[in-house]
Amino acid sequence: MSEATLEVSGVTMRFGGLKALADFDLTMRPGELVGLxxxxxxxxxxxxxxxxxxxxxxxxxxxxxxxxxxGRRPHQICARGVARTFQNIRLFRELSxxxxxxxxxxxxxxxxxxxxxxxxxxxxxxxxxxLERAQSYLAVMGLxxxxxxxxxxxxxxxxxxxxxxxxxxxxxxxxCLDEPAAGMNAAEKLELMALIRAIRDRFGIAILxxxxxxxxxxxVSERMLVLDHGVTIAAGTPAEVRANPRVIHAYLGDAxxxxxxxxVPVPAPEGAx
Amino acid sequence: xxxxxxxxxxxLPFLVGLPLLFAFQWALQASGSQAYTLxxxxxxxxxxxxxxxxxxxxxxxxxxxxxxxxxxxGAYTAAKITLALAGTRLSFLPEPLSDQLFFALALAAxxxxxxLAGVLVGLPSLRLRGDYLAIVTLGFGEIxxxxxxxxxxxxxxTGLSGLPLRTNLVWVxxxxxxxxxxxxRLSVSTQGRALFAIREDEVAAEAMGVDTTGYKVRAxxxxxxxxxxxxALISHAILLATPRMFTFxxxxxxxxMIVLGGLGSITGSVLSAVVLTLGLEALREFQAYRxxxxxxxxxxxxxxxxxxxxxxxxxxxxxxxKRRAPxxxxxxxxxSGGAP
Numbered sequence: 001m002s003e004a005t006l007e008v009s010g011v012t013m014r015f016g017g018l019k020a021l022a023d024f025d026l027t028m029r030p031g032e033l034v035g036l037x038x039x040x041x042x043x044x045x046x047x048x049x050x051x052x053x054x055x056x057x058x059x060x061x062x063x064x065x066x067x068x069x070x071g072r073r074p075h076q077i078c079a080r081g082v083a084r085t086f087q088n089i090r091l092f093r094e095l096s097x098x099x100x101x102x103x104x105x106x107x108x109x110x111x112x113x114x115x116x117x118x119x120x121x122x123x124x125x126x127x128x129x130x131l132e133r134a135q136s137y138l139a140v141m142g143l144x145x146x147x148x149x150x151x152x153x154x155x156x157x158x159x160x161x162x163x164x165x166x167x168x169x170x171x172x173x174x175x176c177l178d179e180p181a182a183g184m185n186a187a188e189k190l191e192l193m194a195l196i197r198a199i200r201d202r203f204g205i206a207i208l209x210x211x212x213x214x215x216x217x218x219x220v221s222e223r224m225l226v227l228d229h230g231v232t233i234a235a236g237t238p239a240e241v242r243a244n245p246r247v248i249h250a251y252l253g254d255a256x257x258x259x260x261x262x263x264v265p266v267p268a269p270e271g272a273x
Numbered sequence: 274x275x276x277x278x279x280x281x282x283x284x285l286p287f288l289v290g291l292p293l294l295f296a297f298q299w300a301l302q303a304s305g306s307q308a309y310t311l312x313x314x315x316x317x318x319x320x321x322x323x324x325x326x327x328x329x330x331x332x333x334x335x336x337x338x339x340x341x342x343x344x345x346x347g348a349y350t351a352a353k354i355t356l357a358l359a360g361t362r363l364s365f366l367p368e369p370l371s372d373q374l375f376f377a378l379a380l381a382a383x384x385x386x387x388x389l390a391g392v393l394v395g396l397p398s399l400r401l402r403g404d405y406l407a408i409v410t411l412g413f414g415e416i417x418x419x420x421x422x423x424x425x426x427x428x429x430x431t432g433l434s435g436l437p438l439r440t441n442l443v444w445v446x447x448x449x450x451x452x453x454x455x456x457x458r459l460s461v462s463t464q465g466r467a468l469f470a471i472r473e474d475e476v477a478a479e480a481m482g483v484d485t486t487g488y489k490v491r492a493x494x495x496x497x498x499x500x501x502x503x504x505a506l507i508s509h510a511i512l513l514a515t516p517r518m519f520t521f522x523x524x525x526x527x528x529x530m531i532v533l534g535g536l537g538s539i540t541g542s543v544l545s546a547v548v549l550t551l552g553l554e555a556l557r558e559f560q561a562y563r564x565x566x567x568x569x570x571x572x573x574x575x576x577x578x579x580x581x582x583x584x585x586x587x588x589x590x591x592x593x594x595k596r597r598a599p600x601x602x603x604x605x606x607x608x609s610g611g612a613p
Contacts, residue, residue: 052480078482086480092473094585095466103470106463107482113491116462117455118283121275123462130463170482 005206011060020046021230028206035221043230044210053077081173085163093152101134104169141165174206193220294446314510316550317445323530323542324452325499331537333492334472336407342414345519346390347383347501348508354379376439387501395493432515440510535581540588
């Protein structure tokens with residue numbers, strides 16, 4: 001078996017008295033597509049932030065390709081192969097679509113400031129390479145025709161796609177998508193699902209998707225993790241997760257279970273703060 | 274041969290610019306209008322200051338108010354060197370040439386010293402954002418000034434006087450050209466785009482692999498080095514370096530220039546530096562009201578055109594100058610440098 005791309009073991013995030021994430025475990029192998037779901041405030045984005053270095057885990061360890069990245073800054077973790085998108089789109093608004101992607105290509109650049117100021121051959125070769133790569137990523141995400149538009153002027157769905165293109169351009173081994181389908185209509189969501197699959201097949205990278213839309217995430221992922229109040233309440237294939245009473249409870253509440261004459265699960269002891 | 278081509282590419286703007294500058298200097302001397310030399314020097318120095326500050330305040334989006342402090346570091350470093358070397362000359366060179374060689378050395382030292390000061394200030398303070406950074410840099414500028422005012426070897430409040438006249442329009446022109454070339458090359462490079470990314474969204478820039486602290490410090494250091502150059506040039510034109518030349522009012526003047534021209538626009542800062550300097554010269558009698566005029570200008574600008582006259586645009590962005598290359602058809606798959 002090949003080495004795990006990402007190993008998260010026992011990660012806990014505490015903010016003062018609040019335990020936003022408790023004892024979170026996740027192992028991802030190359031080419032795996034994992035969904036992370038849970039109701040609002042379940043700690044999904046907190047888990048992302050702990051993986052990508054925005055937060056330093058209070059406890060536990062995050063390893064990327066076997067190397068511990070605890071306490072590393074986000075750009076260092078990015079250089080080790082973890083890229084992400086944001087729940088609320090965070091493009092470089094005043095830069096063109098092309099430049100947004102070119103910034104991300106910079107993560108793999110080797111020329112420095114002096115090369116840029118003196119226009120060394122190395123620098124020019126690098127710029128040409130970056131341009132070509134950026135254009136190819138725009139093309140992959142179907143944005144080639146938007147190359148020179150300012151990213152803030154793009155329609156919403158294309159902004160989401162541009163964020164994915166930008167994340168891909170950092171050359172990741174693991175791509176973390178934070179609610180990529182938020183605000184999309186049904187048709188756009190279907191398209192996005194196909195696109196996420198295509199990206200995985202094409203680049204062979206592991207993808208971790210946070211999603212609210214159960215149908216989207218169940219359709220796209222092979223394995224799922226369900227968070228509620230920071231606690232992992234279920235893990236497994238979409239079918240297993242769907243049948244899990246604790247998941248139904250977390251999403252729909254006691255009333256629904258009673259109405260359907262299903263057993264109401266005992267709340268997790270270490271659960272709610 | 275390859276080296277020669279490389280050097281040609283690196284210094285092309287200077288190969289073109291130097292003969293023009295020498296010709297201009299010669300024409301000015303021939304026509305006997307020496308009176309304009311100092312004014313033109315001031316214009317050039319302000320261009321250097323504005324364009325270099327724009328690398329930090331405009332391109333990177335970090336609000337620095339300490340430019341005068343770096344100017345002072347450069348001015349005093351260069352002044353100390355030229356004063357120490359005033360009597361000596363290289364025997365194999367004619368005297369003016371030998372003096373100019375020493376001046377070149379002094380200018381380089383001024384840039385290095387100011388750059389080092391930039392590292393010292395930048396490393397601790399660039400973790401701060403917005404107003405906090407502005408206050409820290411403002412404080413730093415004042416610290417430099419009060420250190421100078423209390424150092425015997427730097428002449429305390431009276432400063433260093435009797436500097437040799439070394440600055441000429443060729444030096445000023447080369448300095449201004451070097452600053453513009455630096456800013457321009459940065460703005461079209463991947464390093465420059467990383468700076469823009471920091472301005473646009475620091476969190477996203479960091480997540481996309483930009484070492485935000487490192488890049489902010491680098492931008493700060495480059496900008497400080499050019500401020501040092503400006504300080505060295507102006508002090509060897511007015512033959513004086515006093516702490517009064519480098520108060521925070523000087524920093525604010527530069528900030529007004531770049532805000533007026535458009536934060537992030539190189540041509541905008543060049544133009545507004547030229548216009549403001551000449552305009553103030555024309556309004557000489559009203560010198561006392563200078564800060565009032567600046568304040569009024571800023572208020573009017575914020576009301577009428579908050580992004581500055583040029584915004585983030587450049588003169589060379591105009592359709593007129595644009596040779597638009599048709600977008601190349603992107604290759605289907607990313608190269609081998611793509612995803613692993």
